[in-house]
Amino acid sequence: MFVNQHSLWRLGDVFRLMRPRGVMLLYLPCLWGLIVASGGQPRWQDLLLFLWGAFLTRSVGCAYNDWVDQDIDCHVTRTQQRPLAQKDVSLVALGCASGVMLVLALWVLVQLSMAAIYGGLLAALLVLPYPWLKRVTYWPQLYLGFLFSSGIWVAWFQVNPDFRSVTFAPFLLYGAGILWTLYYDTVYGYQDRVDDSKVGVKSTSLLWGDHPGIFFVCCLVGMMVCLVALGWSEQWGWPYFLGLGLAAGHLGWQQWHLDIREPQSCLRVFLANPWTGLWVAFCLWIGCVS
Numbered sequence: 001m002f003v004n005q006h007s008l009w010r011l012g013d014v015f016r017l018m019r020p021r022g023v024m025l026l027y028l029p030c031l032w033g034l035i036v037a038s039g040g041q042p043r044w045q046d047l048l049l050f051l052w053g054a055f056l057t058r059s060v061g062c063a064y065n066d067w068v069d070q071d072i073d074c075h076v077t078r079t080q081q082r083p084l085a086q087k088d089v090s091l092v093a094l095g096c097a098s099g100v101m102l103v104l105a106l107w108v109l110v111q112l113s114m115a116a117i118y119g120g121l122l123a124a125l126l127v128l129p130y131p132w133l134k135r136v137t138y139w140p141q142l143y144l145g146f147l148f149s150s151g152i153w154v155a156w157f158q159v160n161p162d163f164r165s166v167t168f169a170p171f172l173l174y175g176a177g178i179l180w181t182l183y184y185d186t187v188y189g190y191q192d193r194v195d196d197s198k199v200g201v202k203s204t205s206l207l208w209g210d211h212p213g214i215f216f217v218c219c220l221v222g223m224m225v226c227l228v229a230l231g232w233s234e235q236w237g238w239p240y241f242l243g244l245g246l247a248a249g250h251l252g253w254q255q256w257h258l259d260i261r262e263p264q265s266c267l268r269v270f271l272a273n274p275w276t277g278l279w280v281a282f283c284l285w286i287g288c289v290s
Contacts, residue, residue, distance in 0.1 A: 054151070066085075129143075168229075243283035
């Protein structure tokens, strides 16, 4: 056989096939963009295409990230059991599987409008420097915000291919997505803060150290300001703003329960964020149709 059963399972681990929440975090900004751009009436074909695309690109992105970081991952407690760090998966098998996924992702991309294709290609290029940034800057989480939230623009141009259709709405959504990603990925990074400092990689978690509270508040308030400004500019009704209030309450709950000294607490708060993003998507839909 080309690979044995154990290697197949480990190959699945490289692509995070059993961890769908990361797919949702990549898909949700796309969903936001589809909802707002379509006035609350996204086509089901677009919803499925972007979900499939998020799954494929996130899987290949994780494999690329693990390949770049394998010499670092073996020194970090949370990641030292990853397949590439343990040399459990051959690079040939990884390359073949990644190639298949890239072909499928390309098929998804060419189903989109030409403007969305250009946006998707640009987003794909943004992936390349990401795993290297932790070696040179304390702000890789900010870059991830730009990267993950780029799906908003791809979705917008899928619904409205004319560049002249751009309003303030996608800019405000993009700002909200960047700040949201910056927040939850910094929380995620606190799991590895001790090991990262020993290995010599950088992150916003290390930058803010034991006192990230003001930083988190600034991210979340900024996110909410963008979403409120969106509702105001689109003249949405009170149900949208009520929903945002509940979203803000959920984010406040996260802050109340977050203990940055406990990796499990950081993971729980991080894993709560797909629900936040889904609720925001519901609020956006309510705003569009109410």
